[in-house]
Amino acid sequence: MQEQGQYKIHEAAVTDRDPGTRSLDAICINESRLEHRWYHSLKYLAVGVLFGILMVKAEVVSWFRIQEMFRLQSFHMYGIIGSAVATGMLSVWLIKKFRIKTIYGEPVMLSSKTFNKGQVYGGLIFGLGWAMTGACPGPLFAQIGTGSSVVVVTLLSAVAGTWVYGWLRKKLPH
Amino acid sequence: MIELIKQPWPWYVAGPLIGLTVPVLLIAGNKSFGISSSLRHICASCVPANIPFFQYDWRKEAWNLFFVLGIFLGGGMALYLLSAPHSIEVHPALLQELAGYGITGTDHLVPGALISWQSLFTLRGFIVMTGGGFLVGFGARYAGGCTSGHAITGLSNRQLPSLIATIFFMAGGFIMANLILPFILKL
Numbered sequence: 001m002q003e004q005g006q007y008k009i010h011e012a013a014v015t016d017r018d019p020g021t022r023s024l025d026a027i028c029i030n031e032s033r034l035e036h037r038w039y040h041s042l043k044y045l046a047v048g049v050l051f052g053i054l055m056v057k058a059e060v061v062s063w064f065r066i067q068e069m070f071r072l073q074s075f076h077m078y079g080i081i082g083s084a085v086a087t088g089m090l091s092v093w094l095i096k097k098f099r100i101k102t103i104y105g106e107p108v109m110l111s112s113k114t115f116n117k118g119q120v121y122g123g124l125i126f127g128l129g130w131a132m133t134g135a136c137p138g139p140l141f142a143q144i145g146t147g148s149s150v151v152v153v154t155l156l157s158a159v160a161g162t163w164v165y166g167w168l169r170k171k172l173p174h
Numbered sequence: 175m176i177e178l179i180k181q182p183w184p185w186y187v188a189g190p191l192i193g194l195t196v197p198v199l200l201i202a203g204n205k206s207f208g209i210s211s212s213l214r215h216i217c218a219s220c221v222p223a224n225i226p227f228f229q230y231d232w233r234k235e236a237w238n239l240f241f242v243l244g245i246f247l248g249g250g251m252a253l254y255l256l257s258a259p260h261s262i263e264v265h266p267a268l269l270q271e272l273a274g275y276g277i278t279g280t281d282h283l284v285p286g287a288l289i290s291w292q293s294l295f296t297l298r299g300f301i302v303m304t305g306g307g308f309l310v311g312f313g314a315r316y317a318g319g320c321t322s323g324h325a326i327t328g329l330s331n332r333q334l335p336s337l338i339a340t341i342f343f344m345a346g347g348f349i350m351a352n353l354i355l356p357f358i359l360k361l
Contacts, residue, residue, distance in 0.1 A: 036203075041240040043202055048244020049251065051195055056252035057179075058188030062283040064264045067272075070344075070351030073265035079185030080192065081325060087193025088330025095197060108200045110331050113318070119339040122316025123324075127346015129309025131355060132302050134284065136321040137314060138209040140307075141242045145249025148284050150291045154307035161311025162213040166227035172316065 052142045061142045063134030070131050116174045129161075180258040196330050205237055208323030210314035212242045253283075275359040288359070298361040317342070 055061050058080060068074035094100070095108050102108060130136050133154050135143060140158065143151040165172075199205040215232045216239075222228040262280040272278070277287045286293075293299030314320040317339045319328065325343065328336020 035234075038236070040203070041237045044199070044205065044237040045240040045244040045247075047195065047198055047202065048241040048246075049248035050244075051192070051241075052245035052248020052250075053252040053256065054183075054188055054191050054248075055245070056249050056283070057183040057256065058185065058192075059182055059262060059283070060188070060192075061249065062262055063285055063289065064262055064268065064280060064283075066347075067351060068265050068268055070347045071265075071268060073268055076185050080189040081321075083186060083189030084193035084326055085329045087190040088196040088326055089332065091194065091197035092200075092330045095200060100201065102201050102204050104203065106204055109204055110200070110206070112331075113328060113333045113335040115335045115338065116318075118316045118318055119324075119335050120342050122313045122318070123339040123342025124313070124346040124349075125309050126313025126317055126320060127343040127348075128350045128354070129306045129311075129313055129346075130321075130343065131347040131350035132306030132358070133310055134289075135310075136209070137213060137310065138242075138245055138320075138322055140310075141209075141245040142249030142252075143284060145246040145251075146253040146283055147250070148282070148289060150289060150294055150303065151284070153294060154289075154303045154310075157304045157307025158311030158314075159213050159216050161308040161313070162210075162315045163217045163221060163223075163225075163228075163311075164308075165312045165315040166214070166217060166225045167223075169227050 051138070052145060055139060055142050056146060061135060061139035061146070066131065066134040118172070118174050121173065129158075177258075179256055182260070182262075193326065193330070196327055199241075203237065206323070207327045208238075208319055209242060209245075210311070210320035210323060211235065212238045213311050214315060215239055272359075275356075277359070296361075298358050301358055301361070313346070 059065050060077070060080060065074065065077055069077035092110065096110075100108060126136075133140070135151070135154070137158060140151055140155045144155065196207050199207050214228070215235050218228040218230060218232040259281075262283070264280050269280070272285070277285045279286060284290075288299060288302060290299070294303055310320075317324065319336070319339065321343065324333075324336040324339040329340065
């Protein structure tokens with residue numbers, strides 16, 4: 001354990017005051033037991049850079065491509081999403097089959113999702129917004145990078161939408 | 175080679191590479207690929223306002239904020255270093271439809287006549303940017319994820335709830351693009 005100086009191992013502590021909040025979420029339940037120094041996160045910055053380049057080069061971040069997709073005028077986006085899912089599925093299957101570990105030696109954990117009505121209502125609402133802005137959250141960050149500074153307004157509106165959801169959450173059907 | 179990179183990349187190159195983000199993040203440190211959560215972390219770190227949904231240790235999810243910062247930087251690098259100037263090829267029927275709303279020119283990833291600072295002060299631009307952005311943020315969190323968390327990660331892990339979410343993402347998109355957006359663009 002020569003890396004012990006770099007990170008400390010501790011039990012995952014649930015700091016959430018609202019039970020179920022994390023399990024409702026797509027990613028927040030992925031609790032690694034390792035705690036790293038901040039510079040370990042630089043590798044995610046690097047993956048993000050590659051991902052941003054990919055999305056711009058494939059024009060996934062183009063408003064026009066999204067409009068074509070929802071008018072069935074182009075196969076491009078369906079090809080991207082379809083082949084991405086196929087590759088992801090094969091990768092996850094291989095990870096499970098060969099019990100591949102992370103670079104820190106932890107077993108890879110993937111959480112199951114439980115159904116709630118949010119996937120229907122929220123999904124529909126998200127879709128309405130996606131076709132207006134021509135961007136889901138990832139492309140918003142990439143579009144700002146490509147110099148469309150006004151997309152900061154769209155991003156802040158999305159942050160506001162997230163906040164209002166958190167505020168109204170208890171009153172919404174799930 | 176560099177000339178080839180500077181062209182737009184076809185779907186069968188970009189799609190599988192996007193899919194590889196899922197195993198890369200898992201192997202790099204057990205991270206589930208998902209982007210809209212970054213918006214929640216921004217709320218939790220900046221305006222938690224004592225709302226239980228934002229009371230968690232967002233620092234543990236800081237990797238997600240590094241990731242989206244990377245997307246921002248990568249977007250700029252792709253455009254300024256790795257692209258030859260070109261117009262985006264758009265389906266003629268869409269071009270014709272958009273011209274009817276006064277939206278012309280495809281030399282940017284977003285149409286300047288709709289998504290720009292000038293347009294923000296028009297009714298339709300304001301609705302598309304602030305209204306659309308709000309729906310994206312609200313809907314993604316309500317659904318528990320967006321295109322990356324549900325449509326890519328969730329489907330890769332064969333999760334039925336993610337399939338349901340993806341179907342409704344698409345349904346919402348079809349309704350907006352074909353039935354509602356035409357009225358907004360006419361404003």
